[in-house]
Each structure stands twice: as structure tokens, then as C-alpha cells.
Amino acid sequence: MHKGSVKGVISVEVEVFAHSTEDPGKVLEAMQFFLPEEVKVRKEKVRGHHGNEVLIYRVRLLRNEAGRVLRRIAAKMREEDRRRLAKQFYLRVDGRGNLYLRFDKQKAFLKEVILSSDEDVVKVKVKFPTNKPEEIYEICRDVGLVQE
Numbered sequence: 001m002h003k004g005s006v007k008g009v010i011s012v013e014v015e016v017f018a019h020s021t022e023d024p025g026k027v028l029e030a031m032q033f034f035l036p037e038e039v040k041v042r043k044e045k046v047r048g049h050h051g052n053e054v055l056i057y058r059v060r061l062l063r064n065e066a067g068r069v070l071r072r073i074a075a076k077m078r079e080e081d082r083r084r085l086a087k088q089f090y091l092r093v094d095g096r097g098n099l100y101l102r103f104d105k106q107k108a109f110l111k112e113v114i115l116s117s118d119e120d121v122v123k124v125k126v127k128f129p130t131n132k133p134e135e136i137y138e139i140c141r142d143v144g145l146v147q148e
Contacts, residue, residue: 008139010097010127012066016105018055019048030108031057031122036068067143070126073101074144076113082147084115089146090133097131099140100124 014034018027028041035041041059048054061069074082085092085101092100101124104116128136140146 008128008130008135009063009066009070010129011060011062012069012127013058013060013123013125014069015056015058015123015125016121018057020052020054024055026109027055027105028057030105031059033108033111034069034073034103034113034122034124035059035061036065036072039065066126069124070143070145073103073113073124077145078114079147081113081115082145085140086146086148089137089140093133093136095131097128097136099126099128099136101126 014031016027016031018024031041032039039059039061041057044056044058046054046056077085094100102116102118102121103124104112104114104118105120105122107114107116108122128139130136137146
């Protein structure tokens with residue numbers, strides 16, 4: 001198997017918000033920490049709840065690129081977060097084959113991959129070809145994302 005490919009991963013979507021109080025360059029840098037260098041990130045300007053400008057950075061990667069991102073995340077995660085993810089796993093998957101991960105945006109800027117339940121996060125959605133949580137778990141275990 002190719003080193004970057006992960007059998008059973010359809011896509012990875014990564015998204016982060018840059019609020020008006022933040023340096024957009026730093027937010028983008030935090031996001032890009034999860035991505036291969038050559039990936040082009042889309043930027044969208046929206047208005048926040050209080051009328052403030054918010055930038056949304058998004059990228060969607062398919063198959064091999066998605067697998068590379070998943071391996072990169074798994075390789076950089078702390079053991080305690082892999083265990084935490086294993087315990088919370090079934091709360092993070094939906095019935096449509098998606099796994100939802102949230103990582104601390106400030107830590108990502110500092111080159112750390114730390115799971116977070118806060119609002120200020122880098123969001124990662126991983127799409128699998130199966131909607132069976134047990135099969136998704138096995139793929140994630142094989143790639144090193146979860147650890148018992």
C-alpha cells in the first residue's frame with residue numbers, strides 16, 4: 001500500500017474561522033499545519049453574529065491526499081488524545097460515514113495537534129465509504145488515530 005493512502009477514506013474537509021480580533025495569517029498557518037504544502041485553501045468572507053467580519057478557510061481533499069492528512073494528524077497526536085478519541089469515538093461519528101474532529105487552533109499554530117471541545121478550533125471532517133461505526137473505528141485504529 002502507498003505510504004500516504006488510507007484504505008477506506010473518501011475525503012477530509014478542514015475548516016477554520018478567523019475572527020476580526022485574530023491575525024488571519026496566523027489562523028491560516030494553524031490550519032495549514034494539518035495540510036500538505038501544495039494544497040490550495042478557499043477563503044470566504046462572512047458577517048458574524050454581531051456584524052463583525054469573519055473569514056472562513058476551507059479545504060476538501062480526496063482519496064490519497066485525504067489519507068495523507070489523516071496519517072499526518074495521527075502521527076502528530078498525543079497518546080492521551082488517541083485514547084480520549086477511542087473513548088469518545090461513537091459520539092464523533094454520524095450515520096452517514098463521517099467522523100468529526102476538533103483541534104485546538106492556538107496549539108495548531110504552535111505545531112501541536114490537541115483535541116478540543118472549545119469553539120475556537122480547526123474542524124476536521126473525515127468521510128468514509130461505510131456508515132458502520134465499527135468499520136470506521138477499525139480504519140482509524142489501523143492508521144493510528146485511536147488507541148485503546
